[in-house]
Amino acid sequence: xxxxxxxxxxxxxxxxxxQAEVLEALGKVLPSSALLxxxxxxxxxxxDALTAYRQAPLLVAIPESExxxxxxxxxxxxxRVPVVARGAGTSLSGGALPHSHGVTLSLARLNRIxxxxxxxxxxxxxxxxxxxxxxxxxxxxxxFYAPDPSSQIACTIGGNVAENSGGVxxxxxGLTLHNVLCLKAYTVEGEAxxxxxxxxxxxxxxxxxxxxxxxxxxxxxxQVTVRLTPTPQLxxxxxxxxxxxxxxxxxxxxxxxxxIVPAGLELMDRPMTxxxxxxxxxxxxxxxxxxxxxxxxGTAEExxxxxxxxxxxxxxxGATRLEVSSDEAQRLRFWSGRKNAFPASGxxxxxxxxxxxxxxxxxxxxxLRAIERMERKYGLRCVNVFHAGDGNLHxxxxxxxxxxxxxxxxxxxxxxxxxxxxxxxxxxxxxHGVGVEKLNSMCVQFSPEEREQMFAIxxxxxxxxxxxxxxxxxxxxxxxxxxxxxVHRGLMPFAxxxxx
Amino acid sequence: xxxxxxxxxxxxxxxxxxxxxxxxAEGSALLLRGGGTKDFYGGALTGKPLEVxxxxxxxxxxxxxxxxxxxxxxxxxxxxxxxxxxxxxxAFEPPRFGAMGAQATVGGMVAAGLAGPSRAxxxxxxxxxxxxxxxxxxxxxxxxxxQVVKNVxxxxxxxxxxxxxxxxxxxxEVSLKVPPIPAASSTVELPCEQAEALRLIHAWRRAxxxxxxxxxxxxxxxxxxxGAVAAVRxxxxxxxxxxxxxxxxxxxxxxxxxxxxxxxxxxxSDRSERANPVPLWRVSVPxxxxxLDLAGETLIEWGGAQRWLFSNAPAEKIREVAxxxxxxxxxxxxxxxxxxxxxxxxxxxECIHRALKQAFDPAGIFNRGRLYPWL
Numbered sequence: 056x057x058x059x060x061x062x063x064x065x066x067x068x069x070x071x072x073x074q075a076e077v078l079e080a081l082g083k084v085l086p087s088s089a090l091l092x093x094x095x096x097x098x099x100x101x102x103d104a105l106t107a108y109r110q111a112p113l114l115v116a117i118p119e120s121e122x123x124x125x126x127x128x129x130x131x132x133x134x135r136v137p138v139v140a141r142g143a144g145t146s147l148s149g150g151a152l153p154h155s156h157g158v159t160l161s162l163a164r165l166n167r168i169x170x171x172x173x174x175x176x177x178x179x180x181x182x183x184x185x186x187x188x189x190x191x192x193x194x195x196x197x198x199f200y201a202p203d204p205s206s207q208i209a210c211t212i213g214g215n216v217a218e219n220s221g222g223v224x225x226x227x228x229g230l231t232l233h234n235v236l237c238l239k240a241y242t243v244e245g246e247a248x249x250x251x252x253x254x255x256x257x258x259x260x261x262x263x264x265x266x267x268x269x270x271x272x273x274x275x276x277x278q279v280t281v282r283l284t285p286t287p288q289l290x291x292x293x294x295x296x297x298x299x300x301x302x303x304x305x306x307x308x309x310x311x312x313x314x315i316v317p318a319g320l321e322l323m324d325r326p327m328t329x330x331x332x333x334x335x336x337x338x339x340x341x342x343x344x345x346x347x348x349x350x351x352x353g354t355a356e357e358x359x360x361x362x363x364x365x366x367x368x369x370x371x372x373g374a375t376r377l378e379v380s381s382d383e384a385q386r387l388r389f390w391s392g393r394k395n396a397f398p399a400s401g402x403x404x405x406x407x408x409x410x411x412x413x414x415x416x417x418x419x420x421x422x423l424r425a426i427e428r429m430e431r432k433y434g435l436r437c438v439n440v441f442h443a444g445d446g447n448l449h450x451x452x453x454x455x456x457x458x459x460x461x462x463x464x465x466x467x468x469x470x471x472x473x474x475x476x477x478x479x480x481x482x483x484x485x486x487h488g489v490g491v492e493k494l495n496s497m498c499v500q501f502s503p504e505e506r507e508q509m510f511a512i513x514x515x516x517x518x519x520x521x522x523x524x525x526x527x528x529x530x531x532x533x534x535x536x537x538x539x540x541x542v543h544r545g546l547m548p549f550a551x552x553x554x555x
Numbered sequence: 556x557x558x559x560x561x562x563x564x565x566x567x568x569x570x571x572x573x574x575x576x577x578x579x580a581e582g583s584a585l586l587l588r589g590g591g592t593k594d595f596y597g598g599a600l601t602g603k604p605l606e607v608x609x610x611x612x613x614x615x616x617x618x619x620x621x622x623x624x625x626x627x628x629x630x631x632x633x634x635x636x637x638x639x640x641x642x643x644x645x646a647f648e649p650p651r652f653g654a655m656g657a658q659a660t661v662g663g664m665v666a667a668g669l670a671g672p673s674r675a676x677x678x679x680x681x682x683x684x685x686x687x688x689x690x691x692x693x694x695x696x697x698x699x700x701x702q703v704v705k706n707v708x709x710x711x712x713x714x715x716x717x718x719x720x721x722x723x724x725x726x727x728e729v730s731l732k733v734p735p736i737p738a739a740s741s742t743v744e745l746p747c748e749q750a751e752a753l754r755l756i757h758a759w760r761r762a763x764x765x766x767x768x769x770x771x772x773x774x775x776x777x778x779x780x781x782g783a784v785a786a787v788r789x790x791x792x793x794x795x796x797x798x799x800x801x802x803x804x805x806x807x808x809x810x811x812x813x814x815x816x817x818x819x820x821x822x823x824s825d826r827s828e829r830a831n832p833v834p835l836w837r838v839s840v841p842x843x844x845x846x847l848d849l850a851g852e853t854l855i856e857w858g859g860a861q862r863w864l865f866s867n868a869p870a871e872k873i874r875e876v877a878x879x880x881x882x883x884x885x886x887x888x889x890x891x892x893x894x895x896x897x898x899x900x901x902x903x904x905e906c907i908h909r910a911l912k913q914a915f916d917p918a919g920i921f922n923r924g925r926l927y928p929w930l
Contacts, residue, residue, distance in 0.1 A: 174757050175843040197761070219711070226704070232711070233682050248903040254839040254882035255674065255860045258897040259926065260723075260908055261681055264714035273710075285763040308619035314642050314735030354763065356785035360738075413703045415620050445704045446620075482701050482708050489708055500708055504695045508914070509710050515910035528709060 073156060074113050077136055081116060081158070084126035089164075091115040100159050103144040103151040104206075105492055112139065112153030117161040121181075121241075121277045124165070128275060129245035131158055137521050138243070140271040142183060142214030145206040147409065148490025150217065150270050150526060157524075162213050165277055168192045177236060177253070179280045182213025186220075189281060198283035201228035204486070205394065212279050218488040219268030223319045226444035227352075228284060232267040239278035240266065243517040253280060265512065270488055271523040273516040287352035290318065291362050292386045295369045296343035296376035300324070303345035304420035306372035307443045310349065311416065313368050315361060319350035320444035321393050324423060327400075327438040327451075331392030334399035339392055340376050347374075347443065348389055396440045396451070404436070404453035410469050412476035413485035416446045425475050426450055433464040447485035448476070474499060489527040497527070498534035506531065567609045567628075568696075571725060574605055576694040578920040585920050587721040589628060589660030592653035593667045595888055597720050597896055598924045607662055610727060613637055615702075622685060622702045624730040627662025634661055643733040646677040648816045662726040668718025671816035672768035672779070675842065675857035677734075681717035688728040689716060692916030702730045721922035722930055723915040737781035740767070741791050742808035743800035744777040749846045749855065752776040755798065756858045757843060764790045770815055771855040772822055777803070779812060815856065822854045826865060834889035836873055838862040840882030849876050863887070874898050897927060 078092055091097050092114040101109045113136070118124045131138050137157030144151050153159045166183040173196035178189055186207040189200040203222035204210060210220070215231045216238065228234070237251040251263045266273050297303035303322060310317065323331065323339075323346045332339040339346060349369070351361040362379060369377060380386035392399070400407045414422050419441060426437050436453045450472055454465040473483045473496045483489075483496040497506070509528045514520065578585045584602030594600060611628035618641040625634055631651055638644050648671025649664045665687070668680045686700025689712075700713035716726055747755065752771040756778065760766055765782035780790045794800045803811070814820030826832055838847065842859035851866035866873060870886070870893070877884035878898070886893035900908065912919065912930050924930070 172843070173761065175841055176760065177841075197763075229678070229682070230704070232714070233678060242903055246903045248901070248907075252839070252882060253841045255842075255857060256668075256679065256718075256839050258883045258885060259900055259904065260911060261668070261715055261718050262904075262907065264681060264711040264717075268711050285761070288763070311621060312619045312641075314738070316734060353783070354786055354789075356789055357783040360783045360785050415617070415622075415703060417617070417619055480701075481703055484708050485703075493708070497708060502697075504693075505697045505699065505709075508691060508695070508697050508712070511914035512710050512712060512911065515914045516907055518910070 070113070070156065077113055077131075077134060077158065080130045080134060081114070081127060084130060085116060085118060085123055089117045089119065089123070091117070097159075100141065100144070100161070101153060103141070103146040103149060105147055105149040105152070105490065108149045108152050108491055110153045110155055112159040113156055115159045115161060117164055119164045121165065121239075124160070124162070124275060124277055125241050125245040125247065127158070127160060127245075128241050128243060131521065132244050132519060135519065135521065137524050138275070139523050140213070140217070140275050142211030142217070143185070143206075143209045145210045145214065146218065146490060147411070147487040148484070148492040150488050150490040150523070152491055152526075154524060160275065162211065162275075162277070165213075169278070171196065171198075171283075173198060176283045176285075177280055178283055179237075179278060180212060181278055182216070182276050183211050186210050186212055186215055193283050194286070196283075197286050199286045200234065200281055201284045202231050202234055212281065213276050216267050216276050216279055217269065217271050218486070221442075221445070221447065221486045223321065223442065226320065226442075227316050227318045232264055234282045234284075235263065235267060235279060236282055237280035238263065238266060238276050240274040240276040242274055243519055243521050248274065250274075251280075265516075268488075270490065270527045272513055272526060273522065275522070287318070288354045289358055290350055290352035290386060291358050292319070292351075292380045292389045293347075293349045293362065293365055293369065294339075294378045294380075294389045295347045295349065295374040296340040297345045297347065297373065298375050299344045300423045301420045302373040303347055304417065306347060306369055306374065307419065308417050309368050309372050310365060313364060315364055315368070317349050317361075317365065317444060318352040319348065320442075321348045322346065322419070322439075322441040322443040323393060323396070324439040326436065327396060327440055328392070330403050330438055331395055331399040334402060335391045335395055337388045337392050343375065348393060350386075393440060396438075396449075400438055400451045400453065405455040405457065407451045407453050408465050408469055410450045410452065410472050411447070411485050411487040412473055412481055412483055413445070413447045414476050414479045414481035416443060418479040418481070419443065419446070419448075422448065422475065422479060426472065429468050429471055433468040435461065435464055435468055437468070442485070445485075446481065470496075491526060494527070494529040494533065497529050503531055503534065506534070565610075568727060571605065571607065571610065571690060571727070572694050572696065575690055575692070575725070575920070578603070579692060579694060579918045582918050583920065584923045587666070587725055587922055589663030589666075590630070590653055590658045592651070592657050592659045593663060593669075595892075596667065596669075598926060598928060599892065600925070601923045602920070605725065607725060607727075608660060611660075614728060616641075618643060620702070621733050621735075622730055623733050624702060624728060625661045626728050627660060627665075627726045629661045630658040631661060631664055632658060638733050639736070642736050644736045645683070645731065646673060646734050647671065647680055647683055648673050648812075649680065651817050661729060665717050665726055665729055666719060666721050672770065672812050672856060673781075675769075675860050676767045679717070681714045683732045684714045684717050685730040685732055687713035687716055687726055687730065689713070689723070690725040690727055692724065692918055692920055696727065700730065704732060720926040722912060722926045724921060737767070739784040739787040740779060740781040740805075740808070741787050742777055742779045742803045742811065743791060743794055744775060744803060745798055745800045746774055747776050748774060749853075752855065753843070753845070753859045759794070760858065764793070766858070768812060769856065769858050770811075772853070777811065779808065822852070822863070832888075832890055833865040833867055834893065835887045836864045836866055836884050837887040838864055838873070838877050838882065838884045840877060840880040844880045844882075847876055847880060849873060870895075895928060900927075
């Protein structure tokens, strides 16, 4: 996507005219303080956390209430203006990338916590409430909101719903979908609609799984009722070292085979461990080929029993070193490296590209060996963190953006990781979403009929195709163009698009 | 993810595809059938039978991934037997109706979307679906989701098939998350009134006791505690000391919860054989709602979120009470079959339903009227 066609004076004039038309129409339903159109005001909205992709919107609307959200949608529907909803803009896949002729609809001001009910263990909040703020509001009742993406200090629950976000604890506690009861939303026409219910089910088709994870393309969610979970009495973490990747991978499989569902199960490879140890000085074992962090939470008895079982499995699986956190401070220290994987990587390389895919847990060793081969093939380092509990992999490919051809090789490396993930029985995105980043990979993961069915689902909710158009599902045309450039089953390099 | 081209090699699958193509060309109705064990449930049965039962077999089972993939016609009992050899299970306890050798199938389980006593604690059918291969009204085989839990590529269409009653398409194959069977389970009981039962269940949940199931009927509350051995033991001890509960022996407990799950329990079975049976309603409300203002024999499950009711009261009254409570009511079993077993939808939702039906099954061949008369 380019800018709004400044090079073509006629196109620019059309754009300016359109902006004025939409601004005037929205000015009747929103105060002027809620409408941004000057470039210096909208520039902050030109991208999300996928900063390489930038696009100025027609304008930015920041309603203060649900009623205003409905009005904005009605106006945009009448004028056939695309609408891109935006929470905190922390998307790593370009989900909130503006449309060149569309309105970016910021939901940031819908940030009230409406009701916390400790008896039913639910909370109803507006979509702009930050993920962590829900847990903070629930804390006085001994409850918390379980899905904890690493951006939780900033990301909004509305954004979590759009991406079906996970987090370190999602193997045990589920994804956003498993923790949401009810959504209040507005259709593309600005009509109020409710998906799910305050009860455990609703009559008719179950639309929650379609809307959750729909990346802003089916409806604009304004209110979310979430399930709260009793805050575990305590948590303890085992840090285990392994002499080779294969035994670490086997340990992960053995834990699950034992019937243990840990609260957290994370893996760091040796290069990542070296990077984070240098950063946080937590005493990580630099000799280990892989480090596993296995967490147990619950009551004191549950944790004692589970830590014991996990220890035995890890020992049986060949752990060369085992440490169990003795107190909360130590537990947090064990996690500090894992949680600082990204900044630690930033210290050892001018740039990195973070990949996100999922593979069956048991294929981890194969995938990491394949990545080692790709490091040699592309001449770039890659450090890895892995949500071993659910197979979600985050390779960080290190490169120097100043060297143009390193960037190109990084792109190819990333694309090969995604392709290998699909080949090993996984998916091209575990939690970051498709957005614009993985549109081409969707051509590989889904057949033309499947993609067409997904478009048909989209049109069932949004016949005018105005909600976040161009995201997530590639068109047949795009895939055909993409397919022509393939020689073999390799993925197309994004040579013309810069990455961070 | 298996390649897209391998399906044609399966003759049973090809037969289904051919039947769908024919029906689509003729615009004729098809009635999707697994074991037929839920024929009594839902809207009218219309159309020429499309027998999915022939499409059976476990395709893959990976205990270390907690995933099983099975063809839709696989009997539920066969699936559950395979799981139990590895200490895993369908945590949501789907019902196994069916006398006279009729067997519930995996596809029917997903399509009906019914879950048993543990549902409030662990989740519903949809929460355990990871992916599915479905046949749409164009006769196209589509694969959505996958075999991994964390998968946000595209719309979650596979999970939307749970509870869809066959109106969107034919479920051909499904991948399910299959967690471990809890290490320990104990059931305790206590005589009390309904309001007190609800209060106790919520208090015990707040205390983070490993509550897995609950049932209140005729002034008696029973709860099942499941989880780590030590946690269950200390929970039973705490409840015995604080509330004077009595523990059931394991066999009696197993029989009771299976009875609730499969509707063999007296509350359900005593009334189903009569000449003019009273309709059985399933009222789904927020769990902390006080006792409903509805007369009739009632059994409360899911911590208050699922309330069974035998009642001859007019549907409008029961629906109104359920709606005011923040939920809905559906006719679970009635003879003759209820014309509209589900509560009506608000206009925007009805519009989406019609559009989704159009998106998957434009010729309207699948299970006409099975969910709503107009769908």
